[in-house]
Amino acid sequence: MTMTPRRRRLYWVLGILAGVALAGTLALQAFRSNVTFFFDPTQVSAGAVKSGQRFRLGGMVEKGSLVRQAGQLEVRFAVTDFKSTVKVRYTGVLPDLFREGAGVVAHGRLNTDGEFIADEVLAKHDEKYMPPEVARSLKKGEPRSGN
Amino acid sequence: MSKINRFVLPLAGFALLVVLLAVGLKQAPEKGIIISPLVGKPAPGFELPDLLQPGNKVASSQYQGQWYLVNVWGSWCVACRVEHEALLQIKAQSRVPIIGIDWNDADDAGLEWLSKLGNPYTRVASDSEGRTAIAYGVTAAPESFLINPDGVIVKKQTGVMTPESWQRDFLPLVAGAAR
Amino acid sequence: MIPEIGHFALILALLLALVQAGFGLLGPRSGQPRYVEAIPFAVAGQFVFTALAMGCLVTSFVQYDFSVKYVAENSNSALPLFYRISALWGAHEGSLLLWIFVLSVWTVAVTIKSRSLPQSFMARVLGILGLLSVGFLLFTLATSNPFLRLDPAVPDGRDLNPVLQDFALAIHPPMLYTGYVGLSVAFAFACAAMIEGKLDQTWARWTRPWTTLAWSFLTAGIALGSWWAYYELGWGGFWFWDPVENASFMPWLVSTALIHSLAVTDKRGLFKSWTLLLAICGFSLSLLGTFLVRSGVLVSVHSFAADPTRGIFILAFLVLVIGGALALYAWRAPLLKSQAGFEITSRESFLLFNNILLVIAAAVIFGGTMAPMVSDALGQGALSVGPQYFNPSFLLPVLPLLALLSVGMHAGWKRGNLARVRRPVLGTLALAVALSVAVCFGAYDFDAVLMPVGVALGIWIALSALVDPIDRLRRGLSLPAGILGMSVAHIGLALLTIGITVVQSATKELDTAVAIGSSAKLGAYQFRFDSTKAMEGPNYSALQAQVTVLHGGKVAAVLAPQKRSYWVQQSPMTEAAISARWDRDLFAAMGEDLGNKTWSLRLQVRPLIQFVWFGALIMMIGGIISGLDRRYRVPKEARDVELVAGAAAAGPAA
Numbered sequence: 001m002t003m004t005p006r007r008r009r010l011y012w013v014l015g016i017l018a019g020v021a022l023a024g025t026l027a028l029q030a031f032r033s034n035v036t037f038f039f040d041p042t043q044v045s046a047g048a049v050k051s052g053q054r055f056r057l058g059g060m061v062e063k064g065s066l067v068r069q070a071g072q073l074e075v076r077f078a079v080t081d082f083k084s085t086v087k088v089r090y091t092g093v094l095p096d097l098f099r100e101g102a103g104v105v106a107h108g109r110l111n112t113d114g115e116f117i118a119d120e121v122l123a124k125h126d127e128k129y130m131p132p133e134v135a136r137s138l139k140k141g142e143p144r145s146g147n
Numbered sequence: 148m149s150k151i152n153r154f155v156l157p158l159a160g161f162a163l164l165v166v167l168l169a170v171g172l173k174q175a176p177e178k179g180i181i182i183s184p185l186v187g188k189p190a191p192g193f194e195l196p197d198l199l200q201p202g203n204k205v206a207s208s209q210y211q212g213q214w215y216l217v218n219v220w221g222s223w224c225v226a227c228r229v230e231h232e233a234l235l236q237i238k239a240q241s242r243v244p245i246i247g248i249d250w251n252d253a254d255d256a257g258l259e260w261l262s263k264l265g266n267p268y269t270r271v272a273s274d275s276e277g278r279t280a281i282a283y284g285v286t287a288a289p290e291s292f293l294i295n296p297d298g299v300i301v302k303k304q305t306g307v308m309t310p311e312s313w314q315r316d317f318l319p320l321v322a323g324a325a326r
Numbered sequence: 327m328i329p330e331i332g333h334f335a336l337i338l339a340l341l342l343a344l345v346q347a348g349f350g351l352l353g354p355r356s357g358q359p360r361y362v363e364a365i366p367f368a369v370a371g372q373f374v375f376t377a378l379a380m381g382c383l384v385t386s387f388v389q390y391d392f393s394v395k396y397v398a399e400n401s402n403s404a405l406p407l408f409y410r411i412s413a414l415w416g417a418h419e420g421s422l423l424l425w426i427f428v429l430s431v432w433t434v435a436v437t438i439k440s441r442s443l444p445q446s447f448m449a450r451v452l453g454i455l456g457l458l459s460v461g462f463l464l465f466t467l468a469t470s471n472p473f474l475r476l477d478p479a480v481p482d483g484r485d486l487n488p489v490l491q492d493f494a495l496a497i498h499p500p501m502l503y504t505g506y507v508g509l510s511v512a513f514a515f516a517c518a519a520m521i522e523g524k525l526d527q528t529w530a531r532w533t534r535p536w537t538t539l540a541w542s543f544l545t546a547g548i549a550l551g552s553w554w555a556y557y558e559l560g561w562g563g564f565w566f567w568d569p570v571e572n573a574s575f576m577p578w579l580v581s582t583a584l585i586h587s588l589a590v591t592d593k594r595g596l597f598k599s600w601t602l603l604l605a606i607c608g609f610s611l612s613l614l615g616t617f618l619v620r621s622g623v624l625v626s627v628h629s630f631a632a633d634p635t636r637g638i639f640i641l642a643f644l645v646l647v648i649g650g651a652l653a654l655y656a657w658r659a660p661l662l663k664s665q666a667g668f669e670i671t672s673r674e675s676f677l678l679f680n681n682i683l684l685v686i687a688a689a690v691i692f693g694g695t696m697a698p699m700v701s702d703a704l705g706q707g708a709l710s711v712g713p714q715y716f717n718p719s720f721l722l723p724v725l726p727l728l729a730l731l732s733v734g735m736h737a738g739w740k741r742g743n744l745a746r747v748r749r750p751v752l753g754t755l756a757l758a759v760a761l762s763v764a765v766c767f768g769a770y771d772f773d774a775v776l777m778p779v780g781v782a783l784g785i786w787i788a789l790s791a792l793v794d795p796i797d798r799l800r801r802g803l804s805l806p807a808g809i810l811g812m813s814v815a816h817i818g819l820a821l822l823t824i825g826i827t828v829v830q831s832a833t834k835e836l837d838t839a840v841a842i843g844s845s846a847k848l849g850a851y852q853f854r855f856d857s858t859k860a861m862e863g864p865n866y867s868a869l870q871a872q873v874t875v876l877h878g879g880k881v882a883a884v885l886a887p888q889k890r891s892y893w894v895q896q897s898p899m900t901e902a903a904i905s906a907r908w909d910r911d912l913f914a915a916m917g918e919d920l921g922n923k924t925w926s927l928r929l930q931v932r933p934l935i936q937f938v939w940f941g942a943l944i945m946m947i948g949g950i951i952s953g954l955d956r957r958y959r960v961p962k963e964a965r966d967v968e969l970v971a972g973a974a975a976a977g978p979a980a
Binding site: 011012016023027035036068073092093097 | 670678711719839920924926
């Protein structure tokens, strides 16, 4: 069966449509189940996160909150936006620029005690950098004095 | 669908993308980079621990009603060392209080720096968490902000302050207002 | 003085670019040949001045001229010479200058190599390239001048960002930019053809070598970036679906599609409008990538300090260039008609599927990259899209792509008789499956379904790519560089496929606390943490660990990962240690001191990861071989004679 131009165009269109539809459906599926949203500590404290939902928590690592038992990989710290604070537990290697008082973004889930169990902790390779969501939520929580 | 339409589709898609990018661009200042409150806007308030007198606070409210210069520095900052000389000179020549904000620094390191190089500051606030620096939109130390008696930033210097730039850009503002 | 000369040279380059653009686009209409004849001089002049500007900035870096703001911000008196030079493109301003310089080099190459093309066509091509140059020069001079002075000078610089002080990353930007900018040649050819309204397949033939070469550089650039991320960032992965990586990967996918559709347009005169669109999209995506990275619209771990005013400029430029090209397309493409037909089993249809699948893959990535922005723009909150989305969605079009590739390589043009090629197709497939099963079950623990599938596809592609060249040699036929290059590139792809599959499914990794003197077990390997000691580099101090890796009681490697602290920027940096062998990498990185003489360590065993880099390297070599094929050299008569459709097609060759 030799393809006439018209016929070929039909194949073209059908092929593209089928491919796009299939890829679109599956990609959307993957998208919906795998996208993670960002929440700041205030939102978390207010119960904005559904239980068991994986999300990103961002804010500042609270000064003096970093606790680790000598020789243990597990570390606990608190993430704050200066209004609310969420306790975080993480087992793994922390990034280079992780430090108290610096901005941080952690991926993970809340456990039943309201503690955030992180499976990934990120800090950027630039000490002036502030994760965008963190900067935004910190700005909201900025203490205003004077006028 | 007529024939022409088909070839216009990419252009239409691109137009949509441009709208999206433009919206994204409008919101971009809130992302990644921290925007500085523009000159002419009220200075962000702060209340920070006093580096030199532990237990005391340095607060913007204490300087309400007068001119003052906020200088953001850190002992880790090479350019600040360069600027230090200039600040000492400015302190000697002018009556404008200089509030130092020791940014992202260990208090010990900051104190050692001041004792070794001299203290050009009227008061020094310890901003070890970097909150105030964020509020001021500091991207790289040193940065200086001149604030008027109404609490408004009238001038900002990114980078090293020199006696010349102080004479040329800052002092006339203070003097002009006094007249 | 030197920075001022550089600045002035850029201004002169801008003037010449304006001349090139103006004469190129308007000259052919004016009917005055002298305008067109002047263009090569503008091109040459522009090259001289951009090279001079580059030289001036390099000189400032080499001579530690910290009165230049850009130098002060990106280097330091303790920075070694090599990195003082590569610091040139370490940040936004200098990398733009590099971009302009690369564009100028491509323009010169096109001018020299395409002298025999019709004069009005060449004038328009150079006019478009000149227009691009004008845009970038204006952008640099207006918003990102690298020659600005710092008054007064600082005694020492802020230093180059420590993560950029690395060999692979030093040569990554030039490679990547050569690729990005090289796509502008295909873009310019397509636009010139549309302006002329001569949309037969000749433009496709002339474009092929340029596109293939640009693609080779893009391949190398992306692979270098990925290699760097692997050993330098200390995370141990090599692809993170980060917006910046995606920004370079999308043009790669589209230009891969373009290479294949150009072949069809050249040989058979088909897919003409589609090829035009791909040529526009390839370069547009690399411009878009620049926009996304530079404007702060998308935030990424790699991005430069963002600046919205620059964003507005680039957006305006995008609208002009891409919008203009697409408008031209909407106007001209309806004139195109393809007459020839082809069968569903012919090579054309396989290449059609190749194109559709590659474009779907690019679209999937585009969607994932833009989603956070869309969500933000619609006020739906900040979301992030990670590998959990990208991996499966990308695999979806790519698996059938790889499967169809092997069959497609055996199919003939126009009338593919699959019955005739059944033997090579099935033979190679059977061999591939047998080998894959043997390898997967023999060497690795079988725990992922995709592993034998991916390995089998890789081996199948490699075997299939060998069939045609071997057949030609056996029959005493010549082996043109085009075909050789194609086979080599496909073998590279096969190695890449095998490498990625095995790394993804058989990597073992562990973050663990290890006390000095004790060890951690990972798969068949034992990582023994021996000691730590302090040491000093040229511009940093470090704590270095010694980790001995044992395999079956014998020492397999001694690793020395470091935790560095660079003096000037004061940022800690993890320097991972990797022992590379052809069949596996052993990886160790130091986390932090946990107290009690215990450190957190990140340990990994990554089988066949070398295949990823070598695969990419071989793909690049294949592209270069193919791009230099003499058959693509434009014959002298091209000025007068138009190439006849498919006349040069001899046998099943792409």
